[in-house]
Amino acid sequence: MLHVNRTIYMPTDLLQAFSKHTGLSWSSIEIEGAVCDAMAEAMKPRSEQAPAPQAAMVGGYQWKQLFLPVGTMLRASFGRDPYYAVVDGNEIKYGEFSLSPSAFANLQGSGNRNAWKAVWLRFPGFRDWVRADECRAMRQAATARMFEPSEPFEPSDPDPQPAHNAGDYQREYTENKPSGSDAVPLSNFSGPGTHGA
Template identity: 35%
Template sequence: MPTTALLELCDFLKARGSTLALDEALSCALRQWMAVQSSEADADRGYQWKRLFLPSGSRLRMQYAGQWFYAEVEGDELFFEGQSVSPRGMTQMIAGDGRNAWRDLWIRLPEEKNWNRASLLRRDLLKREQPRPVSPLEAVSAAARSMSEALTASKVLLDYVNRQSERLTERRVSKHRRKDDTLSDDCRFD
């Protein structure tokens, strides 16, 4: 290690009033640097739960019968009690069927200090997703389709009303008509 860096570290420790020895401070700094480097390597890895992405290092927990159960995302998988599971699988292993993983699970992301309910994280994610803006061409096309459908529906409705309003003179077939009903027909022929 360069002498100037060691002197800077000694001055820093002295200015802060630290009780750490120089070798302890160096080992702490190296461990922290290695942790940051490994977390950056895992930054793209994580578990995709529907639309919610849980980066590697995220922790999940669930309370059941007065006891907390924990799982962790390692790489691209969620591990609970040494098994790779889904969030629903975790809730089933803990409490059986009939549980809602979004409601029952709490999540702590790697950089966060607090636990958040999974349903609230999902709600916030959906709020942040903005609908795709509609182009003018798409808007006009959608309006034209709606107008066409409305005109077609109104034409069908008018045809139905016209058919119902037509006066039907006789519905009975002639062989089933009574004799006195046919008298007026005979008079028309004369």
């Protein structure tokens, strides 16, 4: 395999994250093979279209920051008498009526109840009821975590084992580590698959 002696710069945090992801030391020669494998995988042709979601999965109700999938049950009560609604398609259905969460929370009583505090939710596949404002707080916390800076990487094992199966390029680097004499200076490189003068 022809190797080009070319320095490619990348941000330190990206290299450290890639090192952590692969389980390879960022300063080892083997990580070069893992980078090549990742590049080769990224360039593979992808299928034209992702499969369409099943009809049962389509729909749901967007309640501000909180998405309620089809089949989500809503429960509120007044005077210890509970009443229920369900997300059907893109609507909250109470019998034949389509309601907003606020209208559902205020079906009974004085009409000034906060739906986030008065409505309890049970999501499809779950048996427990959770108050709507708790779901909203969990969603906000999860969203905030997505935008927190990642912790700096500190290798705990000086020679960690790869966390994934080695690809063709990584195996090549591991089995036949290129030496300085194997590398081709960039000035002699005419393009992929060709040898320079």
